[in-house]
Amino acid sequence: MAQKELKEFIDxxxxxYLSHLSLDCVVFGFHDGQLKVLLxxxxxxxxxxxxxxxxxxxxxxxxxxxxxxxxxxGLDSIxxxxxxxxxxxxxxxxxxxxxxxxxxxxxxPAGHWFMQRFLSVGFYALVDFSTVTPQPxxxxxxxxxxxxxxxxxxILDHSxxxxxxxxVLRLQLHYQxxxxxxxxxxxxxxxLQKLYETILGRxxxxxxxxxxxxxxxxxxxxKEKRQGVAHKAPQLYSFDTIKYQKALKEGLxxx
Amino acid sequence: MAQKELKEFIDxxxxxYLSHLSLDCVVFGFHDGQLKVLLxxxxxxxxxxxxxxxxxxxxxxxxxxxxxxxxxxGLDSIxxxxxxxxxxxxxxxxxxxxxxxxxxxxxxPAGHWFMQRFLSVGFYALVDFSTVTPQPxxxxxxxxxxxxxxxxxxILDHSxxxxxxxxVLRLQLHYQxxxxxxxxxxxxxxxLQKLYETILGRxxxxxxxxxxxxxxxxxxxxKEKRQGVAHKAPQLYSFDTIKYQKALKEGLxxx
DNA sequence: CCAAAAGTGTTGTTTTTACACCCATGA
DNA sequence: TCATGGGTGTAAAAACAACACTTTTGG
Numbered sequence: 001m002a003q004k005e006l007k008e009f010i011d012x013x014x015x016x017y018l019s020h021l022s023l024d025c026v027v028f029g030f031h032d033g034q035l036k037v038l039l040x041x042x043x044x045x046x047x048x049x050x051x052x053x054x055x056x057x058x059x060x061x062x063x064x065x066x067x068x069x070x071x072x073x074g075l076d077s078i079x080x081x082x083x084x085x086x087x088x089x090x091x092x093x094x095x096x097x098x099x100x101x102x103x104x105x106x107x108x109p110a111g112h113w114f115m116q117r118f119l120s121v122g123f124y125a126l127v128d129f130s131t132v133t134p135q136p137x138x139x140x141x142x143x144x145x146x147x148x149x150x151x152x153x154x155i156l157d158h159s160x161x162x163x164x165x166x167x168v169l170r171l172q173l174h175y176q177x178x179x180x181x182x183x184x185x186x187x188x189x190x191x192l193q194k195l196y197e198t199i200l201g202r203x204x205x206x207x208x209x210x211x212x213x214x215x216x217x218x219x220x221x222x223k224e225k226r227q228g229v230a231h232k233a234p235q236l237y238s239f240d241t242i243k244y245q246k247a248l249k250e251g252l253x254x255x
Numbered sequence: 256m257a258q259k260e261l262k263e264f265i266d267x268x269x270x271x272y273l274s275h276l277s278l279d280c281v282v283f284g285f286h287d288g289q290l291k292v293l294l295x296x297x298x299x300x301x302x303x304x305x306x307x308x309x310x311x312x313x314x315x316x317x318x319x320x321x322x323x324x325x326x327x328x329g330l331d332s333i334x335x336x337x338x339x340x341x342x343x344x345x346x347x348x349x350x351x352x353x354x355x356x357x358x359x360x361x362x363x364p365a366g367h368w369f370m371q372r373f374l375s376v377g378f379y380a381l382v383d384f385s386t387v388t389p390q391p392x393x394x395x396x397x398x399x400x401x402x403x404x405x406x407x408x409x410i411l412d413h414s415x416x417x418x419x420x421x422x423v424l425r426l427q428l429h430y431q432x433x434x435x436x437x438x439x440x441x442x443x444x445x446x447l448q449k450l451y452e453t454i455l456g457r458x459x460x461x462x463x464x465x466x467x468x469x470x471x472x473x474x475x476x477x478k479e480k481r482q483g484v485a486h487k488a489p490q491l492y493s494f495d496t497i498k499y500q501k502a503l504k505e506g507l508x509x510x
Numbered sequence: 511c512c513a514a515a516a517g518t519g520t521t522g523t524t525t526t527t528a529c530a531c532c533c534a535t536g537a
Numbered sequence: 538t539c540a541t542g543g544g545t546g547t548a549a550a551a552a553c554a555a556c557a558c559t560t561t562t563g564g
Contacts, residue, residue, distance in 0.1 A: 018274075018275045018374075019273075019274050019275065020273045020274065020275065020276060021275060021276065021374070055342075055374075057372070058344045058372065059344065060342045060343050060344055061340055061342035061374065062342070082340055084337070085316055085337055085340060085376055087310075087315045087316035087317070088315050089313045089315055117312070117313065119273075119276070119310075119316065121340055171430075171506075174430065174506075175426075175429065175430070188543090189543085189544090190542080190543075205527075205528075205529090206542095206543085206544090207528090207529085207544085207545075207546090208526075208527065208528085210543095210544080210545090211526095211545095212525095212526090215525095229535085229536090229542090230535065230536050230537080230541075230542075231535050231536070231540085231541050231542040231543070232533060232534040232535055232541085232542060232543045232544075233534070233535070233543080234542085234544085235543085235544080251426075251429075443516090444516085444517090445515080445516075460554070460555075460556090461515095461516085461517095462517085462518080462519090462554095462555090462556085463553070463554065463555085465516095465517080465518090466518095466553095467552095467553090470552095484515090484562080484563090485513095485514075485515075485562070485563055485564080486513085486514050486515040486516070486561070486562050486563070487514085487515055487516045487517075487560065487561035487562050488516080488561070488562070489515080489516055489517090490517080
């Protein structure tokens with residue numbers, strides 16, 4: 001059985017989108033002390049993919065990325081950052097594409113737009129897990145958060161794209177503040193620390209972390225503490241958005 | 256008078272190159288205490304441009320960048336690093352392109368490959384000024400080093416591309432060693448310091464810089480000193496390539 | 511012998527690291 | 538009341554910054 005939407009999309013794509021170019025989004029979230037990534041499961045396939053799409057004829061990459069992410073997952077006005085162009089001639093494997101079209105019962109002529117070689121621009125975003133409700137689009141039958149490292153083999157070179165995004169994220173951590181988009185508006189110091197530890201993949205000293213983060217002066221202590229938890233109630237913080245933005249621009253060390 | 260080469264190139268381009276995509280190279284060199292950038296002056300134009308070009312149908316971006324830089328400037332086997340995709344819909348201005356074609360006496364039909372909107376992938380490289388002899392290609396009548404900041408207005412958005420490359424270079428300086436490709440094989444500590452000062456745009460303390468760099472253990476003191484200079488003969492160094500490469504991968508702080 | 515640039519040393523300050531201790535809370 | 542996690546202090550070590558002094562060279 002053919003998928004009406006996919007057929008229609010493929011038939012019209014060459015009129016609407018640039019050729020040879022696509023984009024893929026690596027959306028990171030954080031929950032339960034785990035770094036997550038948002039993935040789509042395509043219909044007629046048992047493999048998962050990064051939410052990706054194509055660029056309209058007169059659209060900037062950045063605009064396209066925001067639009068694509070919204071169309072494919074329902075996420076709204078997310079700040080996406082480009083991080084790498086993936087251009088290996090073998091990356092957009094026609095065998096894999098053909099197999100998928102066959103399962104969907106769609107035939108496309110050889111030399112069709114969809115069968116081109118594609119280069120993909122990778123974008124990444126950090127989002128607050130708790131405020132987001134992913135919705136799969138018409139091409140997918142699931143949209144879900146996966147633990148980093150438990151995604152298994154993604155389609156095409158998407159595993160590589162994910163890995164590269166993670167590498168860039170780790171590097172950024174050393175000279176830019178992180179957390180504003182990954183944590184809820186109010187959070188505790190141990191929660192922020194857990195986030196850092198998860199991204200870096202190693203333990204940090206609780207007390208030194210506390211001092212260090214405070215020295216950046218990007219946090220505002222709130223007048224409340226987290227209630228209903230076992231043990232001592234931890235102080236709640238929120239980010240000082242003004243200073244946070246400043247630190248994003250100028251770096252943390254004030255180098 | 257038409258330029259045979261340009262006409263031929265434009266006529267055949269759509270058969271050979273991907274559509275909508277180009278690349279531009281920002282090649283940095285260092286000479287006389289000045290950071291330089293390699294520019295081309297197009298024939299029939301008084302404005303300068305970054306060496307740029309197009310991507311063949313089955314070529315990776317990285318391969319294309321090396322090829323383009325070689326074809327356009329004669330530079331050989333240069334390591335180029337992608338740093339940003341420039342995709343503003345207005346960046347590839349048809350007014351400017353048309354004016355140039357008119358001056359060259361070339362007519363291209365509306366809707367021609369060359370009149371497409373182009374996205375450009377920016378690459379940058381650091382090269383040893385002294386070992387390089389730039390040669391303009393058939394489309395250009397000059398290929399020369401310019402002081403950063405004295406380039407004037409470049410074509411299209413090339414000034415912006417150059418600025419962005421410089422921004423990335425400055426950022427890199429804080430966590431990666433630099434100099435191997437910008438200095439001759441043998442150099443003195445003050446020369447290396449001058450390079451850092453030029454890129455950073457500020458003075459550094461001579462003695463602290465000395466100690467700091469040595470602590471990275473990426474330099475090998477040679478048994479010779481620079482001869483024939485006024486005042487005390489400075490010690491010559493070369494990079495320890497093994498350790499340099501290691502530092503490139505792992506970062507300097509050992510973060 | 512002197513001016514100018516190169517090399518080395520010292521010292522006080524700041525930052526980082528590795529801890530020990532106290533506090534609050536639910537079970 | 539006790540185990541557990543949260544908050545604060547402190548001292549040693551390392552890194553950094555600011556400087557003074559010595560050495561070498563060409564003129």
